[in-house]
Amino acid sequence: MTFVLVAGTTETAGIDGISAAGETPALMAHTPAADAELVAYGRPVFAPIVPVSPEGCPTPGLVTRAVRDLLGFDVVVADAGLAARTAAPSVGFGSDPGADVRSADPVPDAAARHDVAREYAAGHPDDEFVVGETIPGGTTTAMGVLRALGADYAVSSSLPANPLALKREVVADGLDASGLDAGDLAGEPIEAIRRMGDPTLAVTLGLLRGALERGADVTLAGGTQMLAAATLARHADVTADFDVATTSFIADDDAVDVRAAADALDVTLHVTDPGFVPDEHVATDHYLAGVAKEGVGMGGALHLADRAGVPMADVRERLFARYDALVGDDGP
Amino acid sequence: MTFVLVAGTTETAGIDGISAAGETPALMAHTPAADAELVAYGRPVFAPIVPVSPEGCPTPGLVTRAVRDLLGFDVVVADAGLAARTAAPSVGFGSDPGADVRSADPVPDAAARHDVAREYAAGHPDDEFVVGETIPGGTTTAMGVLRALGADYAVSSSLPANPLALKREVVADGLDASGLDAGDLAGEPIEAIRRMGDPTLAVTLGLLRGALERGADVTLAGGTQMLAAATLARHADVTADFDVATTSFIADDDAVDVRAAADALDVTLHVTDPGFVPDEHVATDHYLAGVAKEGVGMGGALHLADRAGVPMADVRERLFARYDALVGDDGP
Structure with a gap:
């Protein structure tokens, strides 16, 4: 099994109030590069930040890393347009980076990115991929492609109070800028990414197709962004089975019904609850309050741990150890 | 332990008769990228070639990959200026690429490359690096920096008949073009790389220093190119202990006395004999005839196998299986 972390950036993340994945837009540009280093090495190497919020909420990548400590799986970072350098070994x-979704053509080379990712996955020897993502602002661009395709389910958020009205406004502006009405790009997934998406969606779709076409198993590890990728795949006439794995925080989010979406897409959904309990650790309390919820393949990593019979208590113990080593016992 | 493969290209390799690492200069540009994919995945992914000579001699990277099959170590590709894309996860x-060593300034950004590599190694969590290289033409640029530093030992070759006269002529032309006499850059290792070297030497020196400075163990895995890197380190006032690991084919090469050089440099030398015997397999017969000899960390990988107690017979068995899967039982 190879865990592929698709890492990228989009100027959409700079819209005020869109994302919790970084304290300021300038710092947010470092978040995916830092996430990649965290999963690869367990700590930042080139990145000038530890991806932990000022309040002490760690990136979900720390959960993925904790699971990796226990299972030891291979990681490849798929660089889909990072805005900052990363020391993580990358393809x-x-x-x-993607441009602002409120422009006409935020991912002009969506087709080329998709094609190279498909070629990569087609040539890779492993028979199982688990594909995660890290891109601040990604749920907004996910909503963008869903609207362009005419899919009507909602999207989640890394913020406890999901700024859905803002996202809808941004997406409406993006459709206007692209000269589109909702549903105009049904059956045209690459064009939907090009006009309304972000670079990670192009790469994720390409990886999924290239792997499925040679008979490999693929699990898309994430929440609404991976449901958007799954929707893109169905609009690309991908009929093969594949899985989506996410966290209980996404499944419990009233903003989006992931189970209904998975059923409609005919994908197998895995929901894993890491068993966080209140007041056990600052690292997990924020998740119980609805911060972050998912990302950097967290739900897929938890599913892998569960599948391997690793108790969630062991995952939490590793998470706390990693957190304390990075941030200190007393928080940031 | 992390195996770091420093992969790069230099226009020096295009000089007729300099290198065996590719049938033509155009194909040679793909060799390091293909070597990186072979070590990372066991086969080419993006590379349009299998790095096996027309006569059937496999890249030494196939030996490194065979050992990796048995030991399972982590690999990072350090991209020091590849001329072709690679699917191998890279930093x-x-x-x-480096320019022709017969120009004044073939690696103008040698200092920057060295510094980033040093920073990378300083931030990496692993306590042991084994550093290999793949760069066609690399023994000629190794000779170039040795002359610039005033070191007088000779260099090996991937060709059975070492074109030493040609290399000396090329290096003499390079010194002329750089306005240097032999020894002029003693104590100035970065300048020696800039004027007479190649990009992999800058990165290798940076990795070595960054790792040693934080107390990690480093083994330079290779022949005369790694002795050149070790010489650069001593000219950079690196006094820490480190190791060099190479193959018996280099140690048996009359062109260069690696044991004397290692003694003079005060480095611990490991020489490992993979136990190839005549007429056992086309993959190994060429090595017995003096082709290739070393590269892509082959000597380091063999040392790791030996240290782990893996019999060389097991390494050969994996090598033959990999070769037959890539090339077919009947050769190329």
Whole structure:
């Protein structure tokens, strides 16, 4: 099994109030690069930040890393346009960040990125991929492609109070800028990414197709962004079975019914509850309050731990150890 | 332990008769990228070639991969300026290939590449690095820096008939073009790389220093190129202990006395004999005839196998299986 972390950036994340994945837009640009280093090495190497919020909420990548400590799986970072350098060993799939979704053409090279990712997955020897993502602002671009395709389910958020009205406004502006009405790009997934998406969606779709076409198993590890990728795949006439794995925080989010969406998409959904309990540790209290919820393949990593019979208590213990080593016992 | 493969290219390799690492200069540009994929995945992914000579001699990277099959160590590719894309997960240390050593300034950004590599190694969590290289033409640029530093030992070759006269002529032309006499850059290792070297030497020196400075163990895995890197380190006032590991084919090469050089440099030398015997397999017969000899960390990988108690017969068995899967039982 290879865990592929698709890491990228989009100027959409700079819209005020869109994302919790970084204290300021300048710092947010470092979050995916830092997430990649965290999963690869357990700590930042080039990144000038530890991806932990000022309040002490760690990136979900720390959960993924904790599971990796226990299971030891291979990691490849798919660089889908990072805005900051990363020390994580990466394969390049287009170097430019995505532009603001409120422009006409935020991912002009969506087709090329998708094609290279498909070629990569087709040539990779492993028979199982678990694909996660890290891109601040990604649920907004996910909503963008869903609207362009005409899919009507909602999206989650890394913020406890999901700024859905803001996202809808941003997406409406994006459709206007692209000269589109909702549903205009049904059956045209690459064009939907190009006009309304972000670079990670192009790479994720390409990886999924290339792996499925050679008979490999694929689990898309994430919440609404991975449901958007699954929707893109069905609009690309992908009929093969694949899985989506996410966290209980996404499944419990009233903003989006992931179970209904998974049923409609005919994908197998795995929901894993890491068993966080109140007042056990600052690292997990924020998740219970609805912060972060998912990302960096957290739900997929938890599913892998569960599948391997690793108790969630062991995952939490590793998470706390990693957190304390990075941040200190007393929080940030 | 992390195996770091420093992969790069230099226009020096295009000089007729300099290198065996590729049938033509155009194909040679793909060799390091293909070597990286072979070590990472066991086969080419993006690379349009299998790095096996027309006569059937496999890249030494196949031996490294065979050992990795048995030991399962982590690999990071340090991209020191590949001329072709690679699907191997890589960390970037400067994107330009090196220019022809017969120009004044073949590695103008040697200092920057060295510094980033040093920073990377300083931030890496692993306590042991084994550093290999893949760069066609690398023994000629190794000779170039040795002359610039005033070191007088000779260099080996991937060709059975070492074109030493040609290399000396090329290096003499390079010194002329750089306005240097032999020894002029003693004590100035970065300048020696800039004027007479290649990008992999800058990155290797940076990795070595960054790792040693934080107390990690480093083994430079290779022949004369790694002795050149060790010489650069001593000229950079690195006094810490480190190791060099190479193959018996290098140690048996009359062109260069690696044991004397290692003694003079005060480094611990490991020489490992993979136990190839005549007429057992086309993959190994060429090595017995003096082709390739070393590269892609082969000597380091063999040392790791030996240290782990893995019999060389097991390494050969994996090598033959990998070769037959890539090339077919009947050769290329």
